[in-house]
Amino acid sequence: MSIHHRDIPDWLNELTERVIASAMEVHTALGPGLLERLYEDALTLEFQGSNIPFARQHCVKVAYKGTPIGEQILDLVVGGLIVVELKSVEAVHEIHLRQLVSYMRSGRMPVGLILNFNMVQLKSGIHRRVLTQFLPPTPPAQLIGQSNSQQPLRSSPQPPRS
Numbered sequence: 001m002s003i004h005h006r007d008i009p010d011w012l013n014e015l016t017e018r019v020i021a022s023a024m025e026v027h028t029a030l031g032p033g034l035l036e037r038l039y040e041d042a043l044t045l046e047f048q049g050s051n052i053p054f055a056r057q058h059c060v061k062v063a064y065k066g067t068p069i070g071e072q073i074l075d076l077v078v079g080g081l082i083v084v085e086l087k088s089v090e091a092v093h094e095i096h097l098r099q100l101v102s103y104m105r106s107g108r109m110p111v112g113l114i115l116n117f118n119m120v121q122l123k124s125g126i127h128r129r130v131l132t133q134f135l136p137p138t139p140p141a142q143l144i145g146q147s148n149s150q151q152p153l154r155s156s157p158q159p160p161r162s
Helices: 010-030 036-049 094-107
Strands: 054-064 067-078 082-087 111-116 126-130
Touching: 010 036, 010 082, 010 111, 010 126, 036 054, 036 067, 036 082, 054 094, 067 094, 082 094, 094 111, 094 126
Parallel strands: 082 111
Antiparallel strands: 054 067, 067 082, 111 126
């Protein structure tokens, strides 16, 4: 499944497609209807196996008019550039998409994905947003030369669950 976005560089489109391919692998194995945290667990395993650099339960600071007001936890951040929010809901609504954009702005990340695993076919549950103002002029150092055969430069272990 190709979802190239014309406004972002090829290397970022490629990374986004790798994230989606990993999610499709997880969905094929587990199917719809499970808890979001189970998909997160499986997806992080898939990222590790595919050498995709990621951070799990990533904290970003939120500011209002330049003043820090708190923090927000994002499900997954890939390569420091892609917010990945996982859902297992009947439908993704406009509020979910706007929330994703708010997360992207807070983290200053150019790409956001909502992956709704509660679909018969995952491709129906993929939603992508792009904020071109946060595109880096070149790939970050952690992504230069990154391929399926190389080790990830950053991955986060599973946080303790309460």
